[in-house]
Amino acid sequence: MKRKEYLLLIPVFLFLVLTGCIGLNPLEKGSLQGTVNGGDGPLPGVKVEVGEMVALTDVSGHFLLENVPAGDQYVFFSGSGYASAFQKVTIIKDGRVSLSPEGTISLLPGTDENVRNSIFSLYQYGFYERSKEESDSFLTRFPTSSFYSDVLFIKGASFFYLGEYADSIPFLSSLVNGYPESFFADDGQYLLAKSYGQGQSRWGDAITAYRKLVDNYPQSEFVGPSYAEMGDCYYIMESYQDAKVVYELARPFGGDVERKSIYGLAHCYYKSELYYKSATLFAEYVTRYPDNDLADDAQYFEGASRYRREDYQDALTAFEKSISYYPNGTWYNGILIVPASMFNKGLCLEKLGRSLEAYETYNDIIRKYPGAQWADGTSLINSAQFRIDLLKDTVL
Numbered sequence: 001m002k003r004k005e006y007l008l009l010i011p012v013f014l015f016l017v018l019t020g021c022i023g024l025n026p027l028e029k030g031s032l033q034g035t036v037n038g039g040d041g042p043l044p045g046v047k048v049e050v051g052e053m054v055a056l057t058d059v060s061g062h063f064l065l066e067n068v069p070a071g072d073q074y075v076f077f078s079g080s081g082y083a084s085a086f087q088k089v090t091i092i093k094d095g096r097v098s099l100s101p102e103g104t105i106s107l108l109p110g111t112d113e114n115v116r117n118s119i120f121s122l123y124q125y126g127f128y129e130r131s132k133e134e135s136d137s138f139l140t141r142f143p144t145s146s147f148y149s150d151v152l153f154i155k156g157a158s159f160f161y162l163g164e165y166a167d168s169i170p171f172l173s174s175l176v177n178g179y180p181e182s183f184f185a186d187d188g189q190y191l192l193a194k195s196y197g198q199g200q201s202r203w204g205d206a207i208t209a210y211r212k213l214v215d216n217y218p219q220s221e222f223v224g225p226s227y228a229e230m231g232d233c234y235y236i237m238e239s240y241q242d243a244k245v246v247y248e249l250a251r252p253f254g255g256d257v258e259r260k261s262i263y264g265l266a267h268c269y270y271k272s273e274l275y276y277k278s279a280t281l282f283a284e285y286v287t288r289y290p291d292n293d294l295a296d297d298a299q300y301f302e303g304a305s306r307y308r309r310e311d312y313q314d315a316l317t318a319f320e321k322s323i324s325y326y327p328n329g330t331w332y333n334g335i336l337i338v339p340a341s342m343f344n345k346g347l348c349l350e351k352l353g354r355s356l357e358a359y360e361t362y363n364d365i366i367r368k369y370p371g372a373q374w375a376d377g378t379s380l381i382n383s384a385q386f387r388i389d390l391l392k393d394t395v396l
Contacts, residue, residue: 028070030091034099035061036077037106046079046107075099076130082107083114084134086122112138116147123154132158149179153188160191165199168192176212186217190226203233224253228260231268240268259289263298270305279305283318296322296329300337303344316348331375339365339372339380346387355395362388 035057036046042061047054050073055063070093078084085107087099099105108114115138122131135155142148156171172195175188182188190213197206210230214223227250234243243264250261266281282302286295303318322329322341329337342365349358362384365372372380 028093029067030070030093031096032065032068032073032075032089032091032099033096033103034063035104036063036079037061037104038079038082039109043079043082043107046077046082049076049078050074074127077105077107079107082110083118084122084130085118086125086127112142112145112147115142116145116150119151119154123158126161128158128162131155132162149175149182150184152179153182153184156188157191160195160199163199165195168195168199180216186213186220186222189213189217190220190222193226193229197229197233203237206230207233224250224255224257227253228257228264231261231264235264235268235271238271240271244268244272259285259292262288263294266298266301270301273308275305275308279309279311279314279318286321290325296326296337297331299326299329300341300344303341303348307344307348310351312348312351316345316352319345319348333375333377335373335375335377336369339369340374342369343380343384343387346384350387350391355391359388359391359396362391 032050034048036043036048042057042059044057044059044061046057046061046063048057048063048065050065050068053065053068055065057063068091070091072088072090074086074088076084076086085105087105089097089099091097108118115134119131119134119138122128122134131154135151135158138145138151139148139155142151145151152171152175156168156175159165159168159171169192172188172192175182176185176192179185189209193206193209193213196202196209207230210226210233213220213226217223227246231243231247231250234240234246247261247265247268251258251265262281262285266278266285269275269278269281279302282298282305285292285298286302289295299318299322303315303322306312306315306318309315319341323338323345327338331337342361346358346361346365349355349361365384366381366388370381372384374380374383
């Protein structure tokens with residue numbers, strides 16, 4: 001299965017943190033100097049950028065940037081007729097550093113291949129604004145280049161990773177429609193589907209795009225993720241039967257795709273009121289992925305599924321596991337799961353004829369979690385108090 005260079009990219013924020021470009025002390029500064037060469041010697045007039053600081057090389061190709069924030073920085077070079085370049089440097093407080101031990105950097109001639117490679121390097125390192133801008137220039141300058149489709153992909157993908165989904169769609173569509181045999185056609189088809197789905201909530205268009213990937217690129221590494229994400233789209237649209245079909249198709253791909261598919265499939269069965277199947281899958285999820293951030297949710301829904309089947313003893317066991325295994329577990333919105341598990345534990349105890357224990361459980365909720373809420377933000381305390389009052393009036 002082919003590997004894609006672009007998968008080496010690092011999300012922008014994480015990239016900046018790792019490289020030290022975030023959190024620099026602006027009061028600690030140093031200087032940077034160097035010389036920029038071309039094929040025939042020093043290059044004058046080359047633009048040198050570090051953050052918002054800019055300098056031009058002189059007639060000898062030399063530049064000097066002063067008052068540069070100390071720490072790790074990236075320096076960008078661009079000159080007319082040459083492919084751009086960048087280099088990482090470490091600025092020392094109150095010191096003057098050079099680009100490299102030799103103090104020089106050489107720019108390559110601005111051929112379509114060299115420019116494509118420089119744009120791709122920017123993209124790989126997460127400099128999406130720069131890769132987007134330089135892609136514009138390339139597409140204008142080299143409309144017949146054999147690398148045109150590569151840069152078309154980079155342009156659309158850069159928009160995607162900047163969260164500018166409406167702008168990513170035309171370029172990715174042009175790639176997959178105009179260059180279906182391109183090396184990056186399946187990548188583009190996948191990001192196009194995600195642009196429709198996670199980007200614009202156009203779930204039907206996303207499903208169509210995912211299906212095109214599966215049908216047109218059956219050997220692509222994105223087939224498994226496409227099935228799983230297609231299932232998510234169907235689930236959001238409440239087409240649970242369709243979601244189940246594609247989640248099942250995703251499971252054999254293993255890894256993270258299988259994990260997501262088991263979770264989605266379990267919820268589809270729960271929504272379809274097939275509680276035995278949902279309980280089995282939620283239990284499988286917790287067993288296989290106990291430390292995943294959705295395991296707390298799955299443990300709760302195993303209990304909820306068993307309760308709906310009137311398997312009250314097994315439901316009780318599942319809710320007790322939720323309480324003991326995931327005491328800090330939360331729903332997607334940060335609301336604690338434990339109070340809900342405790343409430344349902346109380347319901348199970350009532351069904352099993354253990355009313356006093358249920359009463360004590362409801363009181364524990366009020367005592368330990370006085371502001372407890374259900375996942376939708378409504379008061380769980382009111383629900384617990386209602387059960388307490390009902391038990392007082394009818395049983396205790």
